Amino acid sequence: MRSEDIAKLAGVSRSTVSRVINQYPNVPEETRRKVMKVIEEHHYEPNTNARVLAGKGTDTIGLFVISTAEQTRSNRIYQNSYFAPFVDALVDTANALGYYVLIHTVYSEEDFQKIRQAFSQKRIDGGVIVGTQKNLEEIRSIAQLGEPLVLIDYDPAELALHHMDSNTVSVINSKDYAGSCEAVRHLIGLGHRDIAFISGRLNTHSGRERFRAYENTLKEHGIPYREELVIDGDFRRKPSYEAISAFLASGARPSAFFAANDEMALGALDAFREFGLRVPEDVSLIGFDDSQIASRLTPALTSVRVPIADMSRTAAETIVTMCRKPNSAFSAVSFPTELVVRESCSDAPNGR
Amino acid sequence: MRSEDIAKLAGVSRSTVSRVINQYPNVPEETRRKVMKVIEEHHYEPNTNARVLAGKGTDTIGLFVISTAEQTRSNRIYQNSYFAPFVDALVDTANALGYYVLIHTVYSEEDFQKIRQAFSQKRIDGGVIVGTQKNLEEIRSIAQLGEPLVLIDYDPAELALHHMDSNTVSVINSKDYAGSCEAVRHLIGLGHRDIAFISGRLNTHSGRERFRAYENTLKEHGIPYREELVIDGDFRRKPSYEAISAFLASGARPSAFFAANDEMALGALDAFREFGLRVPEDVSLIGFDDSQIASRLTPALTSVRVPIADMSRTAAETIVTMCRKPNSAFSAVSFPTELVVRESCSDAPNGR
């Protein structure tokens, strides 16, 4: 069933059918109804490809989840406590705004090509990219297409430095620095001075910010920053577990750990158990992201809440707005974080 | 940049460019290379819409997550322990097979329209539907489009009954009945006879199967089925928590609970805590799905594992196969489940 069939049945021309579909003002109510009737009776749906070819939008946004750090297609991306709720809210919001979401995961440098293709092949009107920013050059080449783009967890300053602060791109972040400060201050307030840091990937904006805040907050409180207390957990549970096991095996016994995300805190918990360390009696622990599981743990995990759903919703709204009127300006918004105190921290033991 | 531009630059006609792109055999290697060179130099990507219009596929599959049971757009669908890993593996697999995934959530009867539209508007080559089967009529109207369709968690028998076992649809299930039997038998083996069932939605295949198995297994072991021991938890944590609280408040004290999914088991745990019931000392509990959180709980939750990732991967492979050669037959595969025994069950107390 094509628009021409509808036209014939309604006794009008294809142009008029098109006018009705696209809600042109200069169609008399009667003609409109006549055409609509035929359209509905036959469940006619205009071919999107033809519409796009004739100059319309796709009403589709791309969602690209970058995860080049995982060596393999580990099938865990969307179960990740950060990505899952992100995808969730983004799809919902975009759907509610009348947009489909085209999703693609990026595991390798090569996969970045898929993002560019989605644009070049005219599959999407705009895109949202969430993940590591290791590949700034790739991102730049995408931004250069001049299509609407929303970047999650990218450093605005760095983007500006690379001349990517064009009016077709927007950035959405969380206040990771402030959140980390709060967490570390909380630990210091409890009397801890030997505070280890379980670091995430430093090629992400949030990973770097959380690290910077840890280092600076210690110094601000007169506690020397000690490199040997920094453990790389790659934002993932298993590497965190392994690194911390090794760390503990070496005899180190800081009184508190601050993990740059909950996944790694979970890994820490596994390691603690193995070494007979009780939380919070023997060691205090703070996570980041406040994922669903944090509150269900025993003891419940103190963590820094990141308003992922809000960020995601905003990302969807922003990209849709940009798609609809492409003459907006470069924008960067940052969402507040908040320390959620639960049961995984206690006063530092004497003498520590 | 259009194929004509490439043609000019390469000194050939558009047809030849098209032949190169579509890997026609009758293009001499030299011509092919000449054209490819120009294509690559200019990062040319054929316009997908034009290709589709001319008869090619979209290389896109639709993924529709149905959740009409949730009254509101609760933004939790993809964090759901069942859907999240499902989306995960499906996107990955489809991507690896060269397909984009167009995702849309269905919250209302009205949203079903979106599925039909995705097909009618020629946005996708095939679709995967996962969720409740309340709306069999809606599904039927989609199946009637004659496009490749994979249904997750639908009853093959019922589909046949409604003449939806066409050769364009395939079904993928898990062996929920067998899994539930195993769980209930485990409880019975521990000496439990007062076993309550926390039921999921009965308009899903799995919800019904898990229920049926509970009922039948009791009977098979000479334990009468008692309606008052069945609690409706709607597959969700909160309703489960509320229903069980009410149930316990009424004075009922079965020695064991079998929940039709882990979400509801979590709700049960909340209720137990409130009533001062310890797991497994005072009450035994088994969940279903073996979601990520099950093993992290204290005590770790015994649960029936469902190979969601395998099912999802198979769904992706099946739909892609169907899209590529649409002359397959109706198929239905069922994946095995397995009881994972952890720490949430103990022997039934004497006299119970």
Added chain:
DNA sequence: GTGAAAGCGCTAACAT
């Protein structure tokens, strides 16, 4: 207010 006709970028049957 409505229709005719050109054009969007591609593929494929046909012709050579």
Added chain:
DNA sequence: ATGTTAGCGCTTTCAC
């Protein structure tokens, strides 16, 4: 082996 041409289904000037 390659070019010519006729669509694919729609939107949109441009006439009337």
